[in-house]
Amino acid sequence: MDKTIVAETCKLGDRSTSDTIIRLKNREGRPECFYSHSSILINRSKCFASQLSHPGASTCIDIHCSEFDYDDHVNLLRLLYLSGDSILESLGSVKSAIGILQTAVALDCEEIAQSCIQYLEAVPWEDKEEEQILKAVTKLGPIAMPILARIQPVELSASKNVFISAVRFAMSIGGSYPPFGDELKTSAQEQVEYMLGEDEDTPLVKADHEVKSVVRVGLPKLCSSFENELSSLLLESDLAHETAEGKILQALSDIEWMCNILPKMDLMQDFVSKWAEISASVLGIMEDKKLDCIMWGLKVKLIEVTVKVLEAVGYGNVIVPAPCRVLLLKTWLPYIRKMKPLLDSKGNEETGFPYKMNEDLCQSIEGAIVSLILALPSNDQADILADWMKTQQLLRFPDLTEAFEVWCYRTKSAKRRLVQGLDSVNNATVSL
Numbered sequence: 011m012d013k014t015i016v017a018e019t020c021k022l023g024d025r026s027t028s029d030t031i032i033r034l035k036n037r038e039g040r041p042e043c044f045y046s047h048s049s050i051l052i053n054r055s056k057c058f059a060s061q062l063s064h065p066g067a068s069t070c071i072d073i074h075c076s077e078f079d080y081d082d083h084v085n086l087l088r089l090l091y092l093s094g095d096s097i098l099e100s101l102g103s104v105k106s107a108i109g110i111l112q113t114a115v116a117l118d119c120e121e122i123a124q125s126c127i128q129y130l131e132a133v134p135w136e137d138k139e140e141e142q143i144l145k146a147v148t149k150l151g152p153i154a155m156p157i158l159a160r161i162q163p164v165e166l167s168a169s170k171n172v173f174i175s176a177v178r179f180a181m182s183i184g185g186s187y188p189p190f191g192d193e194l195k196t197s198a199q200e201q202v203e204y205m206l207g208e209d210e211d212t213p214l215v216k217a218d219h220e221v222k223s224v225v226r227v228g229l230p231k232l233c234s235s236f237e238n239e240l241s242s243l244l245l246e247s248d249l250a251h252e253t254a255e256g257k258i259l260q261a262l263s264d265i266e267w268m269c270n271i272l273p274k275m276d277l278m279q280d281f282v283s284k285w286a287e288i289s290a291s292v293l294g295i296m297e298d299k300k301l302d303c304i305m306w307g308l309k310v311k312l313i314e315v316t317v318k319v320l321e322a323v324g325y326g327n328v329i330v331p332a333p334c335r336v337l338l339l340k341t342w343l344p345y346i347r348k349m350k351p352l353l354d355s356k357g358n359e360e361t362g363f364p365y366k367m368n369e370d371l372c373q374s375i376e377g378a379i380v381s382l383i384l385a386l387p388s389n390d391q392a393d394i395l396a397d398w399m400k401t402q403q404l405l406r407f408p409d410l411t412e413a414f415e416v417w418c419y420r421t422k423s424a425k426r427r428l429v430q431g432l433d434s435v436n437n438a439t440v441s442l
Contacts, residue, residue: 031069034080082110089110094121098129111147115150123153173202255308307365309349324381332390339382353367388424
Protein backbone atom coordinates (compact mmCIF):
# COMPACT_ATOMS: atom_id res chain seq x y z
CA MET A 11 0.00 0.00 0.00
CA ASP A 12 1.22 3.55 -0.77
CA LYS A 13 2.85 5.13 2.27
CA THR A 14 0.73 8.29 1.90
CA ILE A 15 -2.47 6.28 1.98
CA VAL A 16 -1.22 4.31 4.95
CA ALA A 17 -0.35 7.52 6.79
CA GLU A 18 -3.84 8.89 6.15
CA THR A 19 -5.53 5.78 7.53
CA CYS A 20 -3.28 5.47 10.59
CA LYS A 21 -2.81 7.88 13.45
CA LEU A 22 0.00 8.12 15.95
CA GLY A 23 -1.24 7.05 19.38
CA ASP A 24 -4.16 4.97 18.05
CA ARG A 25 -3.94 1.85 20.24
CA SER A 26 -6.67 0.01 18.31
CA THR A 27 -4.56 -0.14 15.15
CA SER A 28 -1.03 0.12 16.58
CA ASP A 29 1.31 -2.83 16.22
CA THR A 30 4.52 -1.15 17.39
CA ILE A 31 5.44 0.88 20.46
CA ILE A 32 8.17 3.52 20.43
CA ARG A 33 9.46 4.26 23.93
CA LEU A 34 11.22 7.56 24.55
CA LYS A 35 12.88 8.52 27.78
CA ASN A 36 11.05 11.71 28.80
CA ARG A 37 12.26 14.77 30.75
CA GLU A 38 11.61 13.11 34.09
CA GLY A 39 13.65 10.07 33.07
CA ARG A 40 10.62 7.79 32.70
CA PRO A 41 9.92 6.06 29.39
CA GLU A 42 6.93 7.41 27.48
CA CYS A 43 5.16 5.18 24.99
CA PHE A 44 4.00 6.21 21.54
CA TYR A 45 1.68 3.76 19.86
CA SER A 46 2.81 3.51 16.25
CA HIS A 47 2.44 1.43 13.10
CA SER A 48 5.19 -0.68 11.62
CA SER A 49 4.04 0.05 8.07
CA ILE A 50 4.64 3.78 8.66
CA LEU A 51 7.92 3.30 10.48
CA ILE A 52 9.34 0.92 7.84
CA ASN A 53 8.37 3.18 4.92
CA ARG A 54 9.61 6.43 6.46
CA SER A 55 12.76 5.36 8.34
CA LYS A 56 15.54 3.02 7.26
CA CYS A 57 16.60 2.76 10.90
CA PHE A 58 13.18 1.51 12.00
CA ALA A 59 12.93 -0.67 8.90
CA SER A 60 16.16 -2.40 9.87
CA GLN A 61 14.83 -3.15 13.34
CA LEU A 62 11.35 -4.26 12.30
CA SER A 63 11.89 -6.14 9.04
CA HIS A 64 13.64 -9.27 10.22
CA PRO A 65 11.66 -12.24 11.64
CA GLY A 66 11.14 -12.22 15.36
CA ALA A 67 11.69 -8.48 15.65
CA SER A 68 10.40 -6.89 18.84
CA THR A 69 7.30 -4.79 18.56
CA CYS A 70 8.74 -2.37 21.13
CA ILE A 71 11.59 -0.06 20.18
CA ASP A 72 13.51 1.91 22.81
CA ILE A 73 15.06 5.22 21.79
CA HIS A 74 17.36 7.00 24.20
CA CYS A 75 17.21 10.79 23.99
CA SER A 76 18.27 13.63 26.24
CA GLU A 77 16.20 16.40 27.75
CA PHE A 78 17.53 18.66 24.98
CA ASP A 79 16.33 16.61 22.00
CA TYR A 80 13.28 14.89 23.52
CA ASP A 81 10.85 17.29 21.80
CA ASP A 82 12.65 16.76 18.48
CA HIS A 83 12.05 13.00 18.70
CA VAL A 84 8.37 13.52 19.53
CA ASN A 85 7.96 15.94 16.62
CA LEU A 86 9.69 13.51 14.28
CA LEU A 87 7.28 10.71 15.19
CA ARG A 88 4.36 13.01 14.39
CA LEU A 89 5.90 13.99 11.05
CA LEU A 90 6.21 10.33 10.05
CA TYR A 91 2.43 10.33 9.62
CA LEU A 92 2.30 13.37 7.34
CA SER A 93 2.72 13.75 3.59
CA GLY A 94 5.75 15.59 2.17
CA ASP A 95 3.89 18.87 1.65
CA SER A 96 2.39 18.73 5.13
CA ILE A 97 5.84 18.18 6.66
CA LEU A 98 7.06 21.53 5.32
CA GLU A 99 3.99 23.30 6.66
CA SER A 100 4.43 21.71 10.09
CA LEU A 101 8.06 22.61 10.76
CA GLY A 102 7.14 26.01 12.15
CA SER A 103 10.47 27.52 13.13
CA VAL A 104 14.18 27.41 12.39
CA LYS A 105 14.98 26.06 15.84
CA SER A 106 12.48 23.22 15.48
CA ALA A 107 13.67 22.38 11.95
CA ILE A 108 17.31 22.15 13.10
CA GLY A 109 16.45 19.72 15.87
CA ILE A 110 14.17 17.58 13.71
CA LEU A 111 16.80 17.50 10.96
CA GLN A 112 19.43 16.12 13.30
CA THR A 113 17.00 13.53 14.64
CA ALA A 114 15.86 12.59 11.13
CA VAL A 115 19.46 12.01 10.05
CA ALA A 116 20.14 9.89 13.14
CA LEU A 117 17.08 7.70 12.44
CA ASP A 118 17.64 7.71 8.67
CA CYS A 119 14.34 9.39 7.81
CA GLU A 120 15.40 10.65 4.38
CA GLU A 121 12.17 12.38 3.31
CA ILE A 122 11.84 14.34 6.56
CA ALA A 123 15.53 15.28 6.48
CA GLN A 124 15.13 16.61 2.93
CA SER A 125 12.04 18.57 3.97
CA CYS A 126 13.96 20.15 6.86
CA ILE A 127 16.82 21.08 4.53
CA GLN A 128 14.39 22.57 2.02
CA TYR A 129 12.77 24.59 4.82
CA LEU A 130 16.02 25.85 6.31
CA GLU A 131 17.43 26.76 2.91
CA ALA A 132 14.40 28.92 2.11
CA VAL A 133 13.48 30.80 5.31
CA PRO A 134 15.28 33.85 6.79
CA TRP A 135 17.65 33.31 9.73
CA GLU A 136 18.67 35.44 12.65
CA ASP A 137 22.36 35.71 13.48
CA LYS A 138 22.16 33.41 16.50
CA GLU A 139 20.17 30.86 14.46
CA GLU A 140 22.78 30.90 11.71
CA GLU A 141 25.43 29.82 14.21
CA GLN A 142 23.19 26.96 15.35
CA ILE A 143 22.51 25.91 11.76
CA LEU A 144 26.18 25.95 10.87
CA LYS A 145 27.05 23.87 13.92
CA ALA A 146 24.34 21.33 13.08
CA VAL A 147 24.66 20.92 9.32
CA THR A 148 28.45 20.76 9.02
CA LYS A 149 28.21 17.26 10.49
CA LEU A 150 25.65 16.06 7.96
CA GLY A 151 27.81 15.79 4.87
CA PRO A 152 26.65 16.35 1.26
CA ILE A 153 22.92 16.50 2.06
CA ALA A 154 23.47 19.86 3.79
CA MET A 155 25.03 21.57 0.75
CA PRO A 156 21.87 23.59 -0.15
CA ILE A 157 22.02 25.19 3.32
CA LEU A 158 25.77 25.71 3.30
CA ALA A 159 25.48 27.46 -0.09
CA ARG A 160 23.85 30.39 1.73
CA ILE A 161 26.74 30.92 4.11
CA GLN A 162 29.81 29.85 2.18
CA PRO A 163 32.42 32.54 1.38
CA VAL A 164 31.55 34.64 -1.64
CA GLU A 165 33.92 34.64 -4.60
CA LEU A 166 36.38 37.53 -4.52
CA SER A 167 35.12 39.04 -7.77
CA ALA A 168 31.51 38.99 -6.56
CA SER A 169 32.47 40.58 -3.24
CA LYS A 170 34.43 43.30 -5.01
CA ASN A 171 31.55 44.09 -7.38
CA VAL A 172 29.16 44.54 -4.47
CA PHE A 173 31.73 46.62 -2.60
CA ILE A 174 32.44 48.95 -5.52
CA SER A 175 28.71 49.49 -6.05
CA ALA A 176 28.30 50.27 -2.35
CA VAL A 177 31.23 52.73 -2.42
CA ARG A 178 29.78 54.56 -5.42
CA PHE A 179 26.39 54.81 -3.75
CA ALA A 180 27.94 55.89 -0.45
CA MET A 181 29.83 58.68 -2.25
CA SER A 182 26.81 59.77 -4.31
CA ILE A 183 26.56 63.54 -4.44
CA GLY A 184 23.30 65.42 -4.60
CA GLY A 185 20.17 63.80 -5.95
CA SER A 186 17.68 61.82 -3.94
CA TYR A 187 16.62 58.21 -3.76
CA PRO A 188 13.08 58.34 -2.34
CA PRO A 189 11.62 57.20 -0.09
CA PHE A 190 14.66 55.85 1.79
CA GLY A 191 17.53 57.74 0.15
CA ASP A 192 19.32 59.04 3.23
CA GLU A 193 18.88 55.78 5.11
CA LEU A 194 20.23 53.76 2.18
CA LYS A 195 23.24 56.02 1.79
CA THR A 196 24.02 55.83 5.51
CA SER A 197 23.66 52.06 5.40
CA ALA A 198 25.97 51.84 2.40
CA GLN A 199 28.61 53.90 4.24
CA GLU A 200 28.35 51.71 7.33
CA GLN A 201 28.64 48.50 5.33
CA VAL A 202 31.64 49.77 3.36
CA GLU A 203 33.40 50.42 6.68
CA TYR A 204 32.40 46.96 7.90
CA MET A 205 33.61 45.20 4.75
CA LEU A 206 36.98 46.94 4.99
CA GLY A 207 37.32 46.28 8.72
CA GLU A 208 39.35 43.35 9.92
CA ASP A 209 37.25 40.60 11.45
CA GLU A 210 39.57 38.04 13.00
CA ASP A 211 42.32 39.49 10.78
CA THR A 212 40.32 38.91 7.59
CA PRO A 213 38.70 41.88 5.81
CA LEU A 214 35.86 40.92 3.48
CA VAL A 215 37.32 43.06 0.70
CA LYS A 216 40.89 44.07 0.04
CA ALA A 217 41.55 47.52 -1.32
CA ASP A 218 43.13 46.59 -4.66
CA HIS A 219 43.93 48.93 -7.54
CA GLU A 220 40.39 48.93 -8.96
CA VAL A 221 38.79 49.69 -5.59
CA LYS A 222 41.27 52.47 -4.83
CA SER A 223 40.68 53.97 -8.26
CA VAL A 224 36.95 54.30 -7.57
CA VAL A 225 37.63 56.02 -4.23
CA ARG A 226 40.26 58.34 -5.72
CA VAL A 227 37.74 59.49 -8.31
CA GLY A 228 35.06 60.11 -5.69
CA LEU A 229 37.17 61.94 -3.11
CA PRO A 230 37.75 65.19 -5.04
CA LYS A 231 34.09 65.19 -6.05
CA LEU A 232 33.02 65.06 -2.42
CA CYS A 233 35.43 67.85 -1.48
CA SER A 234 34.25 70.00 -4.40
CA SER A 235 30.63 69.42 -3.43
CA PHE A 236 31.46 70.50 0.13
CA GLU A 237 33.20 73.65 -1.09
CA ASN A 238 30.30 74.52 -3.40
CA GLU A 239 27.70 74.02 -0.68
CA LEU A 240 29.80 76.07 1.73
CA SER A 241 30.22 78.90 -0.78
CA SER A 242 26.50 78.96 -1.41
CA LEU A 243 25.89 79.76 2.26
CA LEU A 244 26.96 83.33 1.74
CA LEU A 245 24.40 83.66 -1.05
CA GLU A 246 21.51 82.44 1.10
CA SER A 247 18.98 85.09 2.10
CA ASP A 248 18.09 83.17 5.27
CA LEU A 249 21.25 81.67 6.70
CA ALA A 250 19.47 80.57 9.86
CA HIS A 251 17.23 78.23 7.86
CA GLU A 252 17.79 74.57 8.74
CA THR A 253 17.93 73.51 5.09
CA ALA A 254 20.99 75.66 4.41
CA GLU A 255 22.95 74.12 7.27
CA GLY A 256 21.59 70.63 6.66
CA LYS A 257 22.95 70.37 3.13
CA ILE A 258 26.44 71.49 4.05
CA LEU A 259 26.48 69.24 7.13
CA GLN A 260 25.57 66.28 4.94
CA ALA A 261 28.45 67.05 2.58
CA LEU A 262 30.82 67.37 5.54
CA SER A 263 29.53 64.13 7.07
CA ASP A 264 30.32 62.35 3.80
CA ILE A 265 33.87 63.66 4.04
CA GLU A 266 34.12 62.55 7.66
CA TRP A 267 33.04 59.07 6.58
CA MET A 268 35.80 59.10 3.96
CA CYS A 269 38.27 59.85 6.74
CA ASN A 270 37.21 56.60 8.40
CA ILE A 271 37.75 54.36 5.37
CA LEU A 272 40.75 56.00 3.71
CA PRO A 273 43.31 54.82 6.31
CA LYS A 274 42.12 51.24 5.73
CA MET A 275 42.86 51.69 2.04
CA ASP A 276 46.19 53.51 2.45
CA LEU A 277 44.65 56.59 0.83
CA MET A 278 44.65 59.07 3.72
CA GLN A 279 47.52 60.87 2.01
CA ASP A 280 45.13 61.89 -0.77
CA PHE A 281 42.68 63.44 1.66
CA VAL A 282 45.32 65.26 3.70
CA SER A 283 46.67 66.87 0.53
CA LYS A 284 43.19 67.87 -0.60
CA TRP A 285 42.23 69.26 2.83
CA ALA A 286 45.41 71.31 3.02
CA GLU A 287 44.61 72.65 -0.45
CA ILE A 288 41.09 73.83 0.42
CA SER A 289 41.63 74.87 4.07
CA ALA A 290 42.24 78.57 3.42
CA SER A 291 39.16 78.80 1.22
CA VAL A 292 37.00 76.94 3.75
CA LEU A 293 38.05 79.15 6.66
CA GLY A 294 37.69 82.26 4.55
CA ILE A 295 33.99 81.44 4.27
CA MET A 296 33.52 80.19 7.84
CA GLU A 297 34.97 83.39 9.31
CA ASP A 298 32.70 85.64 7.27
CA LYS A 299 30.73 88.01 9.52
CA LYS A 300 27.44 86.56 8.25
CA LEU A 301 28.27 83.29 10.00
CA ASP A 302 29.53 84.78 13.28
CA CYS A 303 26.63 83.75 15.50
CA ILE A 304 25.03 80.83 13.66
CA MET A 305 25.71 77.30 12.47
CA TRP A 306 27.58 76.16 15.53
CA GLY A 307 27.01 72.52 14.65
CA LEU A 308 28.76 73.02 11.32
CA LYS A 309 31.70 74.71 13.03
CA VAL A 310 32.16 71.85 15.50
CA LYS A 311 31.89 69.23 12.75
CA LEU A 312 34.49 71.12 10.72
CA ILE A 313 36.90 70.94 13.67
CA GLU A 314 36.20 67.22 14.13
CA VAL A 315 37.11 66.51 10.51
CA THR A 316 40.22 68.69 10.74
CA VAL A 317 41.42 66.82 13.83
CA LYS A 318 41.47 63.60 11.79
CA VAL A 319 43.88 65.31 9.40
CA LEU A 320 46.03 66.74 12.20
CA GLU A 321 46.24 63.32 13.87
CA ALA A 322 47.17 61.55 10.64
CA VAL A 323 50.01 64.01 10.01
CA GLY A 324 51.02 64.60 13.64
CA TYR A 325 51.44 60.92 14.46
CA GLY A 326 53.32 60.13 11.26
CA ASN A 327 50.61 58.03 9.59
CA VAL A 328 50.70 60.40 6.63
CA ILE A 329 54.04 61.88 5.56
CA VAL A 330 53.91 65.38 4.08
CA PRO A 331 56.65 68.01 3.62
CA ALA A 332 57.37 70.46 6.46
CA PRO A 333 55.87 73.48 4.58
CA CYS A 334 52.55 71.63 4.30
CA ARG A 335 52.61 70.77 8.01
CA VAL A 336 53.37 74.38 8.92
CA LEU A 337 50.53 75.54 6.67
CA LEU A 338 48.06 73.17 8.31
CA LEU A 339 49.00 74.36 11.79
CA LYS A 340 49.07 78.08 11.02
CA THR A 341 45.74 77.79 9.18
CA TRP A 342 43.74 75.79 11.72
CA LEU A 343 45.33 76.53 15.11
CA PRO A 344 44.03 80.12 15.33
CA TYR A 345 40.52 79.02 14.30
CA ILE A 346 40.39 76.17 16.82
CA ARG A 347 41.81 78.44 19.50
CA LYS A 348 39.11 81.02 18.76
CA MET A 349 36.18 78.59 18.59
CA LYS A 350 36.75 76.88 21.95
CA PRO A 351 35.94 79.89 24.19
CA LEU A 352 33.06 80.93 21.90
CA LEU A 353 31.44 77.51 22.18
CA ASP A 354 32.04 77.43 25.94
CA SER A 355 30.45 80.86 26.27
CA LYS A 356 27.37 79.77 24.27
CA GLY A 357 27.08 76.72 26.48
CA ASN A 358 27.09 78.91 29.59
CA GLU A 359 24.51 81.30 28.14
CA GLU A 360 22.09 78.70 26.76
CA THR A 361 20.93 75.74 28.82
CA GLY A 362 21.21 72.55 26.80
CA PHE A 363 23.39 74.08 24.07
CA PRO A 364 24.41 70.92 22.17
CA TYR A 365 27.45 72.08 20.23
CA LYS A 366 30.52 71.70 22.38
CA MET A 367 34.09 70.57 22.06
CA ASN A 368 33.99 67.72 24.56
CA GLU A 369 36.95 66.55 26.61
CA ASP A 370 37.88 63.70 24.25
CA LEU A 371 37.91 66.04 21.25
CA CYS A 372 40.02 68.59 23.11
CA GLN A 373 42.53 65.94 24.16
CA SER A 374 42.76 64.70 20.57
CA ILE A 375 43.38 68.25 19.35
CA GLU A 376 46.09 68.97 21.90
CA GLY A 377 47.86 65.65 21.36
CA ALA A 378 47.86 66.03 17.57
CA ILE A 379 49.01 69.66 17.63
CA VAL A 380 51.83 69.01 20.13
CA SER A 381 53.08 66.11 17.99
CA LEU A 382 52.85 68.23 14.86
CA ILE A 383 54.79 71.10 16.39
CA LEU A 384 57.59 68.89 17.70
CA ALA A 385 58.14 67.40 14.25
CA LEU A 386 58.65 70.81 12.61
CA PRO A 387 61.96 72.63 11.97
CA SER A 388 62.99 74.42 15.19
CA ASN A 389 62.50 77.91 13.75
CA ASP A 390 58.91 77.09 12.73
CA GLN A 391 58.32 75.68 16.21
CA ALA A 392 59.60 78.95 17.67
CA ASP A 393 57.19 81.01 15.53
CA ILE A 394 54.17 78.97 16.57
CA LEU A 395 55.09 78.88 20.25
CA ALA A 396 55.81 82.62 20.32
CA ASP A 397 52.40 83.30 18.79
CA TRP A 398 50.77 80.96 21.33
CA MET A 399 52.37 82.75 24.27
CA LYS A 400 51.12 86.12 23.04
CA THR A 401 47.47 85.06 23.12
CA GLN A 402 45.07 85.61 25.98
CA GLN A 403 44.28 81.90 25.88
CA LEU A 404 47.72 80.96 27.24
CA LEU A 405 47.54 77.85 29.45
CA ARG A 406 43.89 77.35 28.47
CA PHE A 407 43.32 75.71 25.10
CA PRO A 408 45.15 74.25 23.41
CA ASP A 409 47.78 73.78 26.09
CA LEU A 410 51.14 73.70 24.30
CA THR A 411 53.23 73.63 27.47
CA GLU A 412 54.66 70.23 26.64
CA ALA A 413 55.78 71.39 23.19
CA PHE A 414 57.30 74.54 24.71
CA GLU A 415 59.28 72.56 27.32
CA VAL A 416 60.60 70.10 24.73
CA TRP A 417 61.53 72.98 22.40
CA CYS A 418 63.50 74.69 25.19
CA TYR A 419 65.38 71.49 26.02
CA ARG A 420 66.18 70.73 22.39
CA THR A 421 67.23 74.32 21.69
CA LYS A 422 69.66 74.30 24.60
CA SER A 423 71.00 70.91 23.51
CA ALA A 424 71.45 72.20 19.96
CA LYS A 425 73.31 75.25 21.26
CA ARG A 426 75.57 73.01 23.37
CA ARG A 427 76.34 70.81 20.37
CA LEU A 428 77.14 73.90 18.32
CA VAL A 429 79.55 75.25 20.96
CA GLN A 430 81.23 71.88 21.32
CA GLY A 431 81.57 71.68 17.56
CA LEU A 432 83.18 75.14 17.37
CA ASP A 433 85.56 74.30 20.23
CA SER A 434 86.73 71.15 18.48
CA VAL A 435 87.31 73.10 15.26
CA ASN A 436 89.33 75.78 17.10
CA ASN A 437 91.42 73.17 18.90
CA ALA A 438 92.15 71.44 15.63
CA THR A 439 93.29 74.78 14.14
CA VAL A 440 95.60 75.55 17.07
CA SER A 441 97.24 72.10 16.89
CA LEU A 442 98.12 72.77 13.29
